[in-house]
Amino acid sequence: MVKGTKIAMLYLLPLAYSASFPGEKAKKPLPAVCPEQSGRAENLLQAAGKLAASGLTPEAVACGELAADAAPRSAQVAFQYARLLEEANRPEEALQQLHRAIQLKEDDAASWAALGSLLGKHARTDEAVEQAAQALQMAARIETKKGDNQQALLHTNELGLLYQRHERFEDALVVFQDAVKAAPNVGPLLNNVGNTLRRMRRMAEAAKAYRRAVKADPKQALYKYNLGITLQSMGEETKALKELYRAVKLKPELAEAHVRIAKMELKREPAASLRASTAALALQPRDSQHHYMLGEAHAELQAFEDALTAYRRSLTLSTSIFDRAEAFFCALHMEQFLCDWSHSARRAAQLPGLLAEELASLKEGHTPSIRPLQAILYIPGGALAEVTRKYAEYVQHATRDAAESLERAAGPRMPPVGGRLTIGYVSADFGNHPVGQLLQSIPGLHARSSFHVIVYALLPSDASPERLKVERECDVLRDVSALSDTDVARMIRADGVHILVDLMGYTRRSRAEIFGQRPAPIQVAYMGWPASTFAPYIDYIVADRVVAAPHLLPAYFSEKVIYMPHSYYANDYLQSSADIIHSTQTRNSIRAAAGLPAVGKGVVLCSFNQHFKLDAEIFDVWLNILHRAPSSVLWLLDWGGHAVPHLKAELQAAGIAEERLVIGPVLKDRKQHLQRAGAADLFLDTISYNGHTSAVDVLWASVPFVTVPVEKMPTRVAASLAHALPCEELVVHSLRQYEDLVVSLATNYVWLRGLQSLVSDRKKDSPLFDTARWVRDLEQRLIHLWSLYSAGSPKSHVL
Numbered sequence: 001m002v003k004g005t006k007i008a009m010l011y012l013l014p015l016a017y018s019a020s021f022p023g024e025k026a027k028k029p030l031p032a033v034c035p036e037q038s039g040r041a042e043n044l045l046q047a048a049g050k051l052a053a054s055g056l057t058p059e060a061v062a063c064g065e066l067a068a069d070a071a072p073r074s075a076q077v078a079f080q081y082a083r084l085l086e087e088a089n090r091p092e093e094a095l096q097q098l099h100r101a102i103q104l105k106e107d108d109a110a111s112w113a114a115l116g117s118l119l120g121k122h123a124r125t126d127e128a129v130e131q132a133a134q135a136l137q138m139a140a141r142i143e144t145k146k147g148d149n150q151q152a153l154l155h156t157n158e159l160g161l162l163y164q165r166h167e168r169f170e171d172a173l174v175v176f177q178d179a180v181k182a183a184p185n186v187g188p189l190l191n192n193v194g195n196t197l198r199r200m201r202r203m204a205e206a207a208k209a210y211r212r213a214v215k216a217d218p219k220q221a222l223y224k225y226n227l228g229i230t231l232q233s234m235g236e237e238t239k240a241l242k243e244l245y246r247a248v249k250l251k252p253e254l255a256e257a258h259v260r261i262a263k264m265e266l267k268r269e270p271a272a273s274l275r276a277s278t279a280a281l282a283l284q285p286r287d288s289q290h291h292y293m294l295g296e297a298h299a300e301l302q303a304f305e306d307a308l309t310a311y312r313r314s315l316t317l318s319t320s321i322f323d324r325a326e327a328f329f330c331a332l333h334m335e336q337f338l339c340d341w342s343h344s345a346r347r348a349a350q351l352p353g354l355l356a357e358e359l360a361s362l363k364e365g366h367t368p369s370i371r372p373l374q375a376i377l378y379i380p381g382g383a384l385a386e387v388t389r390k391y392a393e394y395v396q397h398a399t400r401d402a403a404e405s406l407e408r409a410a411g412p413r414m415p416p417v418g419g420r421l422t423i424g425y426v427s428a429d430f431g432n433h434p435v436g437q438l439l440q441s442i443p444g445l446h447a448r449s450s451f452h453v454i455v456y457a458l459l460p461s462d463a464s465p466e467r468l469k470v471e472r473e474c475d476v477l478r479d480v481s482a483l484s485d486t487d488v489a490r491m492i493r494a495d496g497v498h499i500l501v502d503l504m505g506y507t508r509r510s511r512a513e514i515f516g517q518r519p520a521p522i523q524v525a526y527m528g529w530p531a532s533t534f535a536p537y538i539d540y541i542v543a544d545r546v547v548a549a550p551h552l553l554p555a556y557f558s559e560k561v562i563y564m565p566h567s568y569y570a571n572d573y574l575q576s577s578a579d580i581i582h583s584t585q586t587r588n589s590i591r592a593a594a595g596l597p598a599v600g601k602g603v604v605l606c607s608f609n610q611h612f613k614l615d616a617e618i619f620d621v622w623l624n625i626l627h628r629a630p631s632s633v634l635w636l637l638d639w640g641g642h643a644v645p646h647l648k649a650e651l652q653a654a655g656i657a658e659e660r661l662v663i664g665p666v667l668k669d670r671k672q673h674l675q676r677a678g679a680a681d682l683f684l685d686t687i688s689y690n691g692h693t694s695a696v697d698v699l700w701a702s703v704p705f706v707t708v709p710v711e712k713m714p715t716r717v718a719a720s721l722a723h724a725l726p727c728e729e730l731v732v733h734s735l736r737q738y739e740d741l742v743v744s745l746a747t748n749y750v751w752l753r754g755l756q757s758l759v760s761d762r763k764k765d766s767p768l769f770d771t772a773r774w775v776r777d778l779e780q781r782l783i784h785l786w787s788l789y790s791a792g793s794p795k796s797h798v799l
Contacts, residue, residue: 040070040071041067041068041070041071041074041077042067044063044064044066044067044070045063045064045067045077045080045081047063048060048061048063048064048067048080051063052087057087060087061085061090064080064081064085065081067080067081068081073104074104075100075102075104075105075108078098078100078104079098079108079110091121107142107145108142109138109142109146109151109155112136112138112142117136117158129162129163129166129168133159133162133163133171136155136156136158136159136162137155137159149182149183153179153182153183153186153189156175156178156179157176157179157188157189157192159175160172160175160176160179160192160196161192163175164192164195164196164199167199169196169199169200170200172192172196173193173196173197173200176189176192176193176196177193180193185216186216187213187216187217187220187223188213190209190210190212190213190216190223191209191210191213191220191222191223191226193206193209194206194207194209194210194213194223194226194227194230195226197209198226198230198233201400201401203230203233203234203401204234206230207227207230207231207234210223210226210227210230211227213226213227214227219250220250221246221247221248221250221251221254221257222247222251222254224243224244224246224247224250225243225244225247225254225256225257225260227243228240228241228242228243228244228247228257228260229244229260231243232260232264233398234484234486235402235484235485235486235487235513236484237264237484238482240264241261241264241265244257244260244261244264245261248261248279252279253283255279255280255283255284255287255290258276258277258279258280258283259276259277259280259289259290259293261273261276262274262276262277262280262293262296262297263293263296266296266297266300267300267508267509270297270300270301271301273293273296273297273300274294274297274298274301276293276297277290277293277294277296277297278294280293281294286317287317288313288314288315288316288317288318288319288323288327289314289323291310291311291313291314291317291327292310292311292314292323292326292327292330294310295307295308295309295310295311295314295327295330295334296330298310299330299334302640302641303641304334304337304338304640304641304642304643305338305641305642307330307334308331308334308335308338308340311327311330311331311334312327312331314326314327314330315327315328315331321354321357321358321361322358322361322366322369323369324354325354325355325357325358325368325369325370326369328347328350328351328354328369329369329370329371329374329378330374331343331347332347332351332374332378333371333373333374333377333378333612335347336377336611336612336614336615337611337612337639337641337643338611338641338642338643338646339611339614339619339643339646339647339650340643340646341615341616341619341646344615344616351378351379352383355368355370355379355383355387358370359386359387359390362390364393364397365394365397365398366394367390367391367394368387368390368391370387371506372387372388372391372505372506372507372529372531373506373507373508375387375388376530376531376689376712376714377612377613377688377689378688381555381556381711381712382555384531384556384712385532385534385555385556385558388506388531388532388533388534389534389558391506391512391534391535392512392533392534392535392536392537392538395512395513395515395516395535395537396516396535396536396537398513398516399485399513399516399517402485402486402489402513402516402517403516403517403518405486406486406489406490406493406517406518406519407518409490410490410493410494413496413498413521414496414498416498416786417452417496419449419450420448420449420450420451420452421450421451421452421498421499421782421783421786422451422452422453422454422495422496422497422498422499423446423451423452423453423454423497423498423499423500423501423782424453424454424455424456424492424495424497424499424500424501424520425439425442425443425453425454425455425456425474425501425503426456426458426500426501426502426503426504426511426514426515427455427456427457427458427503427504427528428457428458428459428504428508428509428510428511429459429503429504429528430455430457430459430466430467430470430477431459431461431462431464431466431467432462432464432466432467432668433466434692434693435503435527435528436464436466436467436470437466437572437576437670437693438527438569438570438571438572438693438696439503439527439570439572440466440469440470440572440575440576441469441473441572441575441576441771442570442771442775443455443470443473443474444469444470444472444473444474445771445772445775446775446779447776447779448475450779450783451779451782452475453474453475453476454474454475454476454477454478454495454497455470455471455474455476455477455478456478456480456488456491456492457477457478457479457480457481458480458481458504458509458511459481459509460479460481461479476495478491485511485513485514485517486517488511488514488519489514489517489519490519492514492519492520493519493520497519497520498520498521498522498786499520499521499522499523499524499782499785499786500515500519500520500522500523500524501523501524501525501526502515502523502524502525502526502528502529502533502538503526503527503528504528504529505525505528505529505531505533506529506533507528507529510528510529512533512535515535515537515538516535516537518537521789522539522540522785522786522789523537523538523539523540524538524539524540524541524542524562524785525538525540525541525542525559526541526542526568527542527569527570530547530692530713530714530717531556531712531713531714532556532557532558532559532713533558533559534558535558536558538558538559539559539560539795540559540560540561540562540785540795540798541557541559541560541561541562542562542564542568542778543557543561543562543563543564543568543713544563544564544565544566544567544568544720544724545563546567546709546716546719546720546723547568547713547716547717547719547720548561548563548568548713549716552711555711556711556712556713560795560796560797560798561797561798562778562781562782562785562797562798563781563797563798563799564774564777564778564781565767565777566723566724566767566768566774566777567720567721567723567724567767567768568720569692569696569717569720569721569724569768570771570774570775571696571700571768571769571771572771573674573696573700573769574769574770574771575771576670577670577671577674577700579671580671580674580675580678580700580701582675582678582679582701582702584599586675586678586679587599587678587679590675590676590678590679591604591679594635594662594664594676594679595662596633596635596662596679597631597633600749602631602632602633603629603631603632603633603681603682603745603746603749603752604632604633604635604679604680604681604682605622605625605629605632605633605634605635605680605681605682605683605684605742605746606634606635606636606677606680606681606682606683606684606698606703607622607634607635607636607683607684607685607686607691607694608636608637608673608677608683608691608694608697608698609685609686609689609691609694610639611639611641611643612689613686613688613689613690613691614686615686615688617687617735618686618687618688618735619647619650621735621738621739622634622684623650623651623654623656624739625684625739625742625743625746626651626654626656626660627654627656628739628743628747629742629743629746629747631746631747632660632746633659633660633661633662634660634661634662634684635662635664635680636661636662636663636664637663637664637665637666638663638664638665638666639666640666644663647661648661664676673697674697674700674701675701677697677698677701677703678701678702678703680698680701680703681703681745681746681752681756682703682704682705682706682742682745682746682752683695683698683703683704683705683706684705684706684742685705685706685707685708685718687707687708687710687715687735687738688710688715689714689715690707690714690715690716690717690718690719691705691717691718692714692717692718695707695717695718695721696721696768699721699725699759699763699768700763700769702756702759702760702763703756703759704727704729704730704755704756704758704759705718705722705730706730706732706738706741706742706745707719707722707730707731707732707738708731708732708733708734708735708737708738709731709733718730718731719731721768724766724767724768725759725762725763725766725768726762726766727755727758727759727762729755729758781798784798785798
């Protein structure tokens, strides 16, 4: 509270001028003719008010000066003149008039409050902030003495907001809490308590304050909105959404609530996200972020053309580096989905500078606009590491309090019971998903004498055979889809998991915040995210000597590597697809149905990779191959989004007949897809991001591929598969070698058939397809990890 008297405060004012406005020189009022300049001061002030309302600020100030001259002993006139000067952005002169008003009437609370507000608005030093605070305190004291407690509370509230603006949150909290003691059911005060606690990252206390505010005024949408965003930050997404929907029901024009709903519903219910984005856009049609969220919702619903239109509009409207970068990378990614490469050269030229500018501007607790999948596709190694590390830092920042709370609340780590390690697998993909299909047998193949297996499913069951198999063969399956990140982390800790495996990384529907709380002593990354997480809370990554070659480790990996002896890429074909047969008759039948030439009548080159893995460079190579191998056709899949017209346009521009591009549907049934894949002669891999599941699919179908490993992990997966088969003939080291090898195979059918037979023979006994062997190899390494941990030894690569 204020020390000293009112008179003592007056001596502080000259110091406040210099502290708040260093170097500013007083300006003389602009000359103006006032319509009532010869009348009383009240008439002049009335005229000034009308001029100000009409936007004639200089004329209004001139009238105000005349009023002050006409009534030099009027505190009210000095006060009104000060407000006119403030509106004219002449703060030092406004302060002088407020000083004058207070000298004339020391108990004028309005002048003290205006003084505090003006000082606070322009304060540049702690001393100036304190002087502003003392003026507001004086205003509150005067109103209290007069018995106007409501007005006193308004000044106290302004004092708390002053401290909040200058990030003096402890002081702000004391002010607001004292005010609440005096008026326990005033919604704005309770809301400001919540706002301050949220800025201090005391989320549970903030939520409690917001709930009190809601109770005090149930019809105030803002309080429900604030409660919703606080619950979201606590990982309570279901509860958060309820509050946000209540907020927009009370106040449909609350655009920020619609946007928050759009973001939260994006992965849960894309159609709801689209509705919320559309509602926000109707309220604020020129807001770049609303267009961006509209694009997000369209993309999630696979309306890629609509998404691209929205992203490009967002890019046009964006002003901040963060909004521009966000829209840029999403537009780029959507152009890749659509195989629209018309902007590729320009985007490639703009990308490095845009990314560098954003990363340089990024503050703690914020993520780069480029998403990890976009980064892994478009960003070179060094920058990729920096971007991914920023994502990990965000997770750490978001989970810091929860991690500390978990460590304090949980008991000591459980030692293995009966010599058995408890291993936990975390994924949203246990079901009819490529990862779920590949890994469905792994929980059941673990040796129960050494391992207790718990599966944490981030999505509810889809009742697919893959999900049912996992549920049946693991020791425990926990559906944690409705639980918060904090609750899942607590569950994992309570389950006594020794080694926790993240099968998601930064992929869609991932929940890295669970791992950020460090619920298990050893945490391992595998499969879903084909790169390093660069996360200090991830200790190891499962890889092999091809995808994580030792010379690449310093630039591309932060984790210690668990080196698998063959390929790191597990699969399930031996268990789930052993009955796939590819006879010549079957292949011809499939080819005829697909519009492909019969076996021996033409060479079928295929690529079943998704469209975003294609780029102009590799497609140009494929067009060259079609020119040089005239009996060949190119067989691709239609992944939706209207990419096919763009691909056909590329063929037409290259002078290649359209019928040499054959487009097939994406088959949902996995066995049908594998059966159909065997009808191809040769698989053409994409280079910027290899075929992963699609590459191992074709090997199981006895179809060879050609690939070029580069440096990033996702560009080396196909080479890993080839080495494990083994069939190193499939790996070349430049696009020129790639083109020449494919042309040689496509124009030498005997050689091509020999390579197909080689793949077919070797796959039968290959470690690549021996899932049980893969699990045993992993188990040996996990046991070694635990022995290192138990002995207190430093982490190291595991061979």
